[in-house]
Amino acid sequence: VEVDTAPWYGAGSAEERLGRALRSTQAAAAAVPNNQKNSRNSSMKVGTKAGRLFYESDGTTPALSGFDAPGGHPLDTRICINDYTARGARTSLEHSLHRMGLDRVDVLRIHDPNDNSNNSHFSMKEENFVDEVEIALDEELGMLKELRALRDIDGAIGEIGVGMNTNVEEHMGAPDQVLRLLRRAPARTFDSALLAGGWNLLSQTGWECLLECQRRDIPVYNAGVFASGFLASNKKPYAYVDEVSSEQLSQRKKWLELAHDGGYSLPAVAIAFAALPTIVTKLVIGVATPSELQQMLEWVEESNTIPESLWECAADQGLFGEVE
Numbered sequence: 001v002e003v004d005t006a007p008w009y010g011a012g013s014a015e016e017r018l019g020r021a022l023r024s025t026q027a028a029a030a031a032v033p034n035n036q037k038n039s040r041n042s043s044m045k046v047g048t049k050a051g052r053l054f055y056e057s058d059g060t061t062p063a064l065s066g067f068d069a070p071g072g073h074p075l076d077t078r079i080c081i082n083d084y085t086a087r088g089a090r091t092s093l094e095h096s097l098h099r100m101g102l103d104r105v106d107v108l109r110i111h112d113p114n115d116n117s118n119n120s121h122f123s124m125k126e127e128n129f130v131d132e133v134e135i136a137l138d139e140e141l142g143m144l145k146e147l148r149a150l151r152d153i154d155g156a157i158g159e160i161g162v163g164m165n166t167n168v169e170e171h172m173g174a175p176d177q178v179l180r181l182l183r184r185a186p187a188r189t190f191d192s193a194l195l196a197g198g199w200n201l202l203s204q205t206g207w208e209c210l211l212e213c214q215r216r217d218i219p220v221y222n223a224g225v226f227a228s229g230f231l232a233s234n235k236k237p238y239a240y241v242d243e244v245s246s247e248q249l250s251q252r253k254k255w256l257e258l259a260h261d262g263g264y265s266l267p268a269v270a271i272a273f274a275a276l277p278t279i280v281t282k283l284v285i286g287v288a289t290p291s292e293l294q295q296m297l298e299w300v301e302e303s304n305t306i307p308e309s310l311w312e313c314a315a316d317q318g319l320f321g322e323v324e
Contacts, residue, residue, distance in 0.1 A: 004194065004221075004284055006049035006111055006163065007092060011078040012099055013067040015048060019100035022046070046100070047107030047194075049163045050092035050143065051132070052116065055079045064098045082118045084110070084136040086146035093156060104156050109163035109194055110136055110143055110181070115174035133180050144185055159191035166198025166206025167224065171241065173197060178209045182216060190218050194284060197224035199277065201231055201255045201270050202248060204321040214279040223284035225274040231255075232267045254319055262310055268302035269310065275303070276311075 005014050022044065054063040057077040066072050083091070093108060113132035114121040121129065136143040150156045162181060167173040175198055182190065193213050198206020199222055213220050226232040230244070230252065252266075259269045274283050287293045314320065 001043075002045040002047065002106075002282070004047050004163075004223075006052075006109075007054055007096060007099075008049065008052050008080070008111060008116075010067075011075045011080070012054045012063045012095070013075055015096055015099040016065060016067055018046070019102070023101060045106045046102065047109060047159075047161065048096045048100075048105055049109045049111035050089050050096075050147075051082060051084050051111040051113060051136075052118070053081045053083055053088065053092055053095065055081065062095055064095060080118060082116065082130075082132065084113050084132045084143045085138075086141050086143060089143040089146040089150065093150060097156075104158070106158040107161050107192065108147060108150065108157040108159075109161035110147070111163045112165065112174075113181075114177045115165055115172060120171075121174060121177060133177050136181070137184050144181075144189055148186075148189060160189060161221075162190055162193040162195070164193075164195060165224075166195045166209045167203045168198075168205045169241075173205065175206050175209050178206075179212055182209070182212045182218070187216075190216075192219045192221060192281075194221040194223055196222075196284070197227070199274060199280075200225055200227050201273055201319075202227045202251050207321070210277050210279055214277075218279075219281040220277070220279050221282045221284050222274050222277075222280045225283055225285055226267065226270055231270040251319070254317060255314075258310065258314060258317070258319070262307075264306060264310070265299060265302060267299045269306055271299055271303035272306035273311075 003018060005018050007015060009015075010017070025044065055061055055078065056063050057073055057079065059079050059081075063078045067075055089108075093105070096105065097103065113136055119130050119132055139145060144160075147157070147160045151158070151160055162178060164178050165173045166175040166178055168175065178193070178195065182193070193209070195206050195209055195213075197203060199210060210220060230248075234252075255269065256266050259266045271283065271285075274280070285296055287296050
């Protein structure tokens with residue numbers, strides 16, 4: 001089992017919740033007799049991210065624990081400070097380990113440089129924009145240098161990853177920034193790339209990023225499989241916005257009709273499509289309840305039955321973007 005989290009998720013509370021869950025799982029596993037243990041479930045791989053630090057409302061006290069403690073400060077009063085320097089990488093890891101109660105993580109990913117709520121490459125005035133990718137790449141003081149030290153010297157992390165959006169929306173997505181990182185980082189810096197939103201039934205804007213990972217033999221974790229849930233339920237928004245364009249609605253309708261004509265569910269088709277590129281080794285899929293998990297497992301099983309002929313029909317109908 002592998003779990004992906006980040007300080008950004010819930011202003012640190014997601015990591016704290018995960019830490020509690022890990023401790024509970026470990027305690028339950030310890031109570032199982034050795035002859036009844038399942039080796040496949042004996043460990044959980046944990047990955048988190050770096051680039052955004054969270055502090056309490058005073059701006060100086062790290063937000064480390066007790067997000068739900070009686071009398072504590074509300075989560076929405078926590079302050080997010082971006083830091084893609086070497087010091088920021090180490091500080092972020094220290095904070096994350098404290099929140100989760102761990103002494104190391106399996107993966108640490110650089111998270112959304114130049115594509116975040118504090119600093120966006122397309123929505124900020126030029127004079128206010130800070131090139132966080134350039135900061136991260138700095139050979140002396142950049143985040144990537146420190147991540148390599150944390151992996152290769154300290155052993156505090158197992159792998160270095162990218163965690164970024166490759167869709168292209170008015171408010172999010174930065175495939176060009178992903179390409180800058182992949183192409184300019186020293187060889188063998190990245191062990192994997194978690195790329196979100198740019199390879200699903202509604203968006204293939206991350207195709208060039210997939211090709212770049214293929215060239216560099218960097219395994220891809222594909223996220224945003226359901227386009228923020230829009231492909232799993234018509235009640236979900238697309239890319240975290242309230243309004244869906246007529247083009248997106250039309251595209252979804254065409255895929256839905258194609259899936260139903262073949263006797264398949266749309267989510268199963270979405271999962272199968274997300275896993276098509278050979279460089280994609282894992283899919284990142286979020287669930288909120290046990291029932292959603294059960295439904296997801298059923299869709300995954302169904303996705304294995306999707307025939308190649310369905311993709312041929314989709315191509316004939318022009319359902320793919322500019323993918324060569």
